[in-house]
Amino acid sequence: MFFVLRVEIMYTNTALYMARAGLGVFATRTLPRNVRFGPYRGVRSTDAASNYCWQICDKDHKPSHMVDAVDGNNSNWMRFINCSRHWSEQNLVAFQYRGELYYCTIRTIPRNTELMVYYGSEFAHRLQVDIGRYNSPIDEFGNLYTYFRSLVHQSSLYFKT
Numbered sequence: 563m564f565f566v567l568r569v570e571i572m573y574t575n576t577a578l579y580m581a582r583a584g585l586g587v588f589a590t591r592t593l594p595r596n597v598r599f600g601p602y603r604g605v606r607s608t609d610a611a612s613n614y615c616w617q618i619c620d621k622d623h624k625p626s627h628m629v630d631a632v633d634g635n636n637s638n639w640m641r642f643i644n645c646s647r648h649w650s651e652q653n654l655v656a657f658q659y660r661g662e663l664y665y666c667t668i669r670t671i672p673r674n675t676e677l678m679v680y681y682g683s684e685f686a687h688r689l690q691v692d693i694g695r696y697n698s699p700i701d702e703f704g705n706l707y708t709y710f711r712s713l714v715h716q717s718s719l720y721f722k723t
């Protein structure tokens with residue numbers, strides 16, 4: 563089953579989130595768990611030349627190439643999704659399927675909530691995300707969201723991009 567995803571792209575609330583993070587993506591309706599978006603559109607490149615790159619791996623899990631969404635004319639709305647700073651605010655996981663990159667919701671995302679995915683430790687570190695505290699107990703970080711960890715399972719829900 564396909565749905566048309568409605569999201570809003572707007573400036574992140576820097577008072578609540580991270581300073582100077584720019585634009586972010588917000589759900590305009592409640593999204594259930596296990597909804598997949600994608601693929602992440604961009605230009606194929608050999609190196610991580612921008613902050614809009616995801617690494618694609620081959621069948622042997624070896625790095626193959628990057629998909630770079632720096633060009634707004636050769637990418638889609640997924641380029642605006644920001645990096646979570648702690649698992650309590652992460653609501654998407656990135657995964658690769660048939661050589662392309664997708665995101666999947668890992669918890670129910672209430673309306674008006676920012677969609678956030680973990681970029682991986684290397685890039686997150688560059689964004690000054692405290693990797694050492696990423697998985698620390700929620701009360702050390704603040705009670706922004708209720709913790710609900712889950713695995714990505716098969717789902718019949720997909721969104722068109």
Ligand SMILES: C[S@@+](CC[C@H](N)C(=O)[O-])C[C@H]1O[C@@H](n2cnc3c(N)ncnc32)[C@H](O)[C@@H]1O
Pocket residue numbers: 580581582583584585586613614641642643644645646647689691
């Ligand atoms: C893929 S883009 C995300 C969209 C970006 N906010 C925009 O306005 O185009 C990645 C960039 O967003 C910003 N960003 C994303 N997550 C962030 C975070 N947790 N803290 C600070 N900046 C972040 C950084 O400038 C990063 O280079």
